[in-house]
Amino acid sequence: MEISITLPDGSIRQYSKGVSSMDVALSISEGLARNVLAAKINGEVVEANRPILEDANLQLLTWNDTDGKKTFWHSSAHLLAEALEALYPGTKFGIGPPIENGFYYDIDLNGVPFGADDFEKVEQKMLELTRQKNSFNRIPKSKEEALAYFQEKGDEYKLELLEDLQDGSITFYQQGNFTDLCRGPHIPDTGFIKAAKILNVAGAYWRGDEKRKQMTRVYAITFPKDKELKDYLFLLEEAKKRDHRKLGKELELFAFSERVGQGLPLWLPKGAMLRDRLEQFLKKAQVKAGYSPVVTPHIGSKQLYVTSGHYEKYGKDSFQPIRTPDEDEEFLLKPMNCPHHCEIYKTKPRSYRDLPLRLAEFGTVYRYEQSGELHGLTRVRGFTQDDAHIFCRPDQVKEEFTKVIDLVLYVFRSLGFHDYTAQISLRDPENKTKYIGSDDIWEKSESAIIESAREKDLPTVTELGEAAFYGPKLDFMVKDALGRKWQLGTIQVDYNLPERFDLEFTGADNQKHRPVMIHRAPFGSMERFIAVLIENCAGDFPLWLSPEQLVILPISEKFAAYADEVKTHLETLDIRASVDHRDEKIGRKIRDAEVGKFPYMLIVGEKESETKTVSVRKHGQGDLGSLDLQEFTNMFSSAVAESMGS
């Protein structure tokens, strides 16, 4: 009997019933067949040798398809497990999924130490097993058989996983001497794997629960070609060069001191300059957008946080209260600005005509983050939020939300962030009791967020159950040099605090109404934003932001006076310039300026000082030739404007 197979290009081919994807690939070309890792039949990823029993849409998956890679790495996880079992008999296995780059396997080595020194041995074993070209065999099992197998093996983790599975849906996969509980699918055989690298080991709680046993998570990556592994490792090294912790030190932007304390960054002059430019930039945009700047203290009485509810929720895990000579008095370092802003709202009666009220503050807050969570500037214990709270009527939520999105997009555009995702965090529909506020108001605000995001055409992902307990939110996520995602801009709707602080406004109906509060921070925090900015631009800041926009390099000390004259002139035009007066040759000064990432270099010698010109060199681009000062400043100011994305 014949069936029709529709390929992605729309072409339809006839095959006999029971044909496998691999057969189809072979019928197209042998070269293609050699690269087929798995297949997508009617949207479901399956083994390439799975018989196709009826008309179907077929996509052959190779290394170039995300699903092909995932299958390859999933199979590689089984290969890793096989190697580990061979080298460490008795190892128990948790789960071993593919991830964005590679895969991991959670293992329990029964206390046998496993570290970087052991990696090579495991890699060698993996490669040895690949040479056996063992096929991955799918073996359906009854639940009873499956339980018996892992009881015999003594693997309590797999037994626990089995408990959650339905009889009749259980499959084992076996390759070589290794058999694993697995839904599949897998690549045809281990021979496809040509290069393997164990990347690192880490502790990971079984089933992500910190109360349960900590397993050893082995991270690894494999490739179908040795060269691809080499390329990957090279890229990884390159990415590390953009690490904000490394560049922050090299460019003298910020530092940490053991004596000051963990997670408490010190901003050095150049970093502070940069940060100040960013603050001025946003303050200006916020004034235009109708925000009112406010200033509040760094501490607040404990009662403020009892009212807000934060004391109950976070009090124990925060910096502990500050005491005064009065025994009953306690103050907390502020972990957020919202309660203070609520009190500003309450300083006078508000009318519906006053809303929205947008209170903005660059507020420094302190949170006692778990020590293991601290990470450069992206996760610190003292940081400054570019915070604002918008108090508005319920019917204004959507419009305000949309305006905030516009502001965030303006910030991102001005700073060259093009690669971001907007994560919409909604409440868990299965567990509504975790959240406060009525269904009606949640539904309204969730749909307001979803609609605003859609209208603005944001690239979104939606996460159920990720909402804050007081309201849904939208976070702008940007990746760092190593691909880790960080939340930068955030917009959150809050029904809780207006309630707790008993905020009111008088409506057109002369009745009291509850305002809605929107928390928002386009940068998120100055610290994290600058960290991600450094990594995204690799330390080559947009010209408008660069702490040192240009350096003047006199050819010899004879031209020092002219260099200073140029500097003075540029400074009157608000150009941040310095002169390299060192007794070094010009080649050396240029090299140091290039390494120091100065956007522009002005070289001045005999010729320039006589003709009142400068020889312009741009970072990374080389010599641009000579210009007179006026021409240069014209060019420079248009370059500044261009760097702002205008």
Added chain:
RNA sequence: GCCGACAUAGCUCAGUGGUAGAGCACUUCCUUGGUAAGGAAGAGGUCGUGGGUUCAAGUCCCAUUGUUGGCUCCA
């Protein structure tokens, strides 16, 4: 907080039980040089901190602080 790794000069790093090293940076001198490293000399470290083992510890052991890869957390 948990599992693992790491901590030596300002920076990057070498140093596997026998009196601390390199390159760069820094200081001084020579050199006044035209688009990515000129030359010479000098100074700089109680090897994160505290214990222990040893005739002897940067090196081995324990604790502690910090950093780091993950996990958990993230108002």
